[in-house]
Amino acid sequence: MxxxxxxxxxxxxxxxxxxxxxxxxxxxxxxxxxxxxxxxxxxxxxxxxxxxxxxxxxELVEPTLEVKFPRTPGQKPKPEENPYNAWARCLDIKGSEDGKLRGKTVAIKDNIAVAGVPMTNGSKTFEGYIPEFDATVVTRVLEAGGRILGKAVCEDLCFTSNSFTSISGPVTNPRDNTRTTGGSSSGCAALVSGGVVDLAIGGDQGGSIRVPSSWCGIVGLKPTYGLVPYSGACSIETTIDHLGPMAKTVDDCALLLEVLAGHDGFDPRQREMDIPEYTKLIDCGVKGLKIGFVEEGFAICESDVVNVVKATAEVWRKAGATVEDTSIPMHTYGKPISSTQATEGTYLQGFIGANIGNKGFYPNSMLEHFKKHVKLRPYDLPPTYQSMCLWGEYTKRNYQSKHYGKAQNLTIALTAAYDKALETYDVIVMPTLPYKAPKLPDVDAKLSVLLDEASSFTTNTFPFDATGHPAISINAGFSEGLPIGVMIVGRHYDDVMILRVAKALERNLTKT
Structure with a gap:
């Protein structure tokens, strides 16, 4: 030049x-x-x-995210070091000598930047990319004394809620290695469920924390939109991006949220607010609370899922809560609204952290690497993303992407419908997923089958990414030896309440 x-x-x-x-x-x-x-x-x-x-x-030097703790690039795991095929890269980054996470081991979803460590985002399009910055959540884990043991496999560009699309191969479920873990935080769920790590940080834009948490029988929280900074992670669509904690217990989930939450000055999704000590506020039980079971959330579920989730009502009643059935008709339209927003929005924004029109941190090296690779090798994009591009370009050319705007406007109505129910109830409840973890698809499965199995089951999870309500999945029981998750949804920024209700269920289920 x-x-x-x-x-x-x-x-x-x-x-x-x-x-x-x-x-x-x-x-x-x-x-x-x-x-x-x-x-x-x-x-x-x-x-x-x-x-x-x-x-x-x-000629100006731009502000960037900090790198505070020494590390090596790590290494790809050997097969014998990689249970469930869940590690993308093995590391050993030690944080502070003291802090809330002292003694805790952590996995980081491989769509979250760790400086100096190769990052794949589950995709060929990221091969060769090494970020020069730590995502805010990585810095916060290390400052709190956490020990990062590696990058967990995620699905290809995080564009599926199943676990068979990553370039490193399928992630298997610790409960049954012939079945999916769910995705896109597939590796995180497998590593926590299998006891390889104590904690993990996942991402959720359509259910990608809650889906694998449900099918692997762990606790996964999609916090209120903007509560946890997204700075330094690969974006899908800025109005639905969430990062959050995954753990075996509600206490550990609350602990990690306590460390991760709070304004970082780089993320336009956030607002400044005081962060409570969640771990000290979730043990007061559910006596006097009102819990609403959303009828529409059970409509397409298999009978064993319905039975296991509805049985939790009696557990909460015995603990002192009032539990009632309620109806939110707008929930039926939640997935069409949220998936339209995600599909067209992702295409219009140009993907992975474009953040166009918002103040905040732009991961430029990440963005440049992806766009350069896609321009040279668009065939490396996964079928799920190619499908989105085909539809996004079609609607852009023929309908001027007007349905994206309509979906955003309808999200206001969808949010209001849930808010109305939450005026009566402290939390609302439904199954996380309509059925138990299915078998992984055959290697020679048709494209149509793979596309259908990518996210056809996210009817209950997807809407709350659009509305931003906090939602947690916790294991409610088992059928045929497989976990079944119940999802608890609360008011914006009342993440304490859903953790409290989840903790009461966890505590009292162990007594039954």
């Missing part, structure tokens, strides 16, 4: 080159402007000032 002197007389690389007249002519034709060469020359002359502004911009 050509060099020029800056204001200090030092030679620097030029930020951008001025376009040639031919380049402008081609762009003008593509955009339908049909400008004359004389007009293009005048535009080109004006662009000299813009080019100079870019040069001044290039």
């Amino acid at each position: 050509p060099e020029e002197k800056n204001t200090s007389g030092i030679y620097t690389s030029r930020a951008v080159d001025l376009p040639t007249t031919q380049q402008l002519r081609e762009i003008s034709a593509d955009l339908g402007f049909n400008l004359t060469d004389d007009q293009l020359e005048q535009h080109k002359e004006n662009m000299k000032g813009i080019e100079q502004q870019y040069q001044m911009l290039e």
Whole structure:
């Protein structure tokens, strides 16, 4: 790239080159402007000032996320070191000598940046990418004394809620190695369920924390939207991005949330607020609380799921809560609203952290790597993402993506419907998923089968990514030896309440 002197007389690389007249002519034709060469020359002359502004911009040092603790790049695990095929990379990063997570081992979903450590996001499109920054949640874990043992496998670009799309192969369920763990935080759930680590940090844009938590029989919390900073993680769509804790117990889930939550100054999804000590507020039981079982949430569930989840009502009643059936008709439309928002929004935003139009941290190296690779090798994109692109481009060309706007507007109505129910009830409840963990698909399964099995079961989980309500999945019991999750949903920023209700269930289920 050509060099020029800056204001200090030092030679620097030029930020951008001025376009040639031919380049402008081609762009003008593509955009339908049909400008004359004389007009293009005048535009080109004006662009000299813009080019100079870019040069001044290039010479500034931008704020970035910190890296505070030493580490090595780690290594890919050997088969014998990789139960459930759940590790993407093995590490050993030790945090502070003291803190709330002292003695706790942690897995980080491989869509979350750990500086100096190769990151795949489950995809060929990330091969060769090494972030130079730590995501905020990584720094907070290490500052609290946590020990990071590795990056957990996630699904290809996190674009499925099953566990068979990662470039490293299927992640198997510790309860039955022929079955899916669910995704896209597949490795996180398997490692926690199998007792390999104490805690994990997952991501959730359609159920990707709660789905694998349900099918693996652990606790997974999608916090209130914006409570946990998303800075330094791969975005899918900025209005539905969530990071959250996964653990074997409600206490550990609350502990990790206590460490992760709070404004970091980099994430536009957040607001400044005081963070309570969740671990000290969740042991007061459910006496006097009102719990609403949402009828629409049971509508498409298999009978054993219905029976196991409905049996929790009596557990809460015996603990002193009032439990009633309730109806939220709008819930039936929750997935069409939220999936439209996610599908078209992901395509329009250009994927992984574009964050366009929002103030906050832009993971530029991540974005540049992905876009460069996709331009050169678009066939490396997974079928689930290709499907989204095909549909996104079709609706953009033929309908001007108007349904994205409609879905965003309807999210306001969907949010209000849940809020109305939560005026009567302290929490609302439904099955996390309509059926138990299914068998992993055959290696030669048709594309149509793989696409259908990617996220057809997220009817109950998807809506709360759009509305931002906190939602937790906790094991309610078993059928045929397989876990069945119950999902507890609460008011915005009342994550304490859903943890409290979950803890009461966990405590009293062990007595029955």
